Amino acid sequence: MPEGLEAEIWRRSMQRLVGRAIERVEADERTVPDGFVDAVVGERIAEIGRAGKVVLVHTSGPSIGVHLGMTGRIVVDGAAPIERLEYSSGADRPEWDRLLVWTSGSRDPAIRVNDPRRLGRTSLDADLRHLGTDLLAPDRDELEMALARRRTALKAALMNQVVVAGLGNLCTDEVLFVAGLAPDRAASSLEKADLDELVSAMQRSLPVMLERGGSTEGLIDPDRRRQLGACPRSGCGGALRRSTIGGRTTVWCPSHQR
DNA sequence: CGGCATGTTTCGCC
C-alpha cells in the first residue's frame, strides 16, 4: 500500500500527536534498531515530517523513521486514515502489529504500525541525504540530471529513491501514463520537452491521487491493472498492456506512451 | 497449489 502519497496521508493525520510525550513503546525487535524503545520513551513529539516513503516522527530526542514496506499501515489514535488494504483482507490482526506507541492521555496507542508481511522497518536518525527530489515537489533540473546519468529503463530510474523520493510502482505507472512516456524508454533518452511533460504530469496527477486517497486512485487503478482493456485516455483508442519493467509489473498504453 | 503483491537489500555480473 505505501508509496509517498500514503506516507503523506499518514503524516497529515499524525499532526495531532505533536506535543505529546511518549510514555510506553512495544516493538517487534526484528523491525526496529537495537535500543529503540529506551531511546524514545520519555521524549516529546516535536514535529511530524516525511522523506519520500518514510514518515518521520521528530522527538525531543532522536527522529523516528517509519517505512511501511509493501503491506504496512499506520493507525493513529485507534483510527486508520487509510482503511483499504488492496492486497490483503484488511483483517488487521494484532499479531501483525510491529510498533505500538502510547502517549500521554490516550488509551489507544497513538501510533500503531500493522504490517502482515513485515517488510517495513523503523529507524532512528536515519541518513536521508541520498534521497532524490520529492514526488510532491519535483525539481525539474535535479530530475533531469539524475535521469541523464542512468542507463536503466525510465520506469526503473523513477522508482529508484535516489532519483525521485516517494514514487512506487503504481504512481510511476500513473505518471508515465499521464505524461505519455513509454516506461521502457532509456532514462537518459528524455529530451527537454519530455522532461517538461514528466514534471507536469507529476504536478497534475499526484496531488489529485493524494486527495482521493492514495496510489490506487489514478486512471491506472487496481481494476485496470488486473483487467487491462481500453486505454482510459480520451481519444486514444489504444489497449492497455502488461509488461515487466525494472522487475515490476507495469501497465501502460503503447499507443500513446512513446 | 502456483503465482503474484503499493518495497528494499544483497549478490553476482558487467
Added chain:
DNA sequence: AGGCGAAACATGCC
C-alpha cells in the same frame, strides 16, 4: 569502481 537486474526476504491471498 560503480551501476544494473535478478534473487532473496516474509506473509497473505486468489
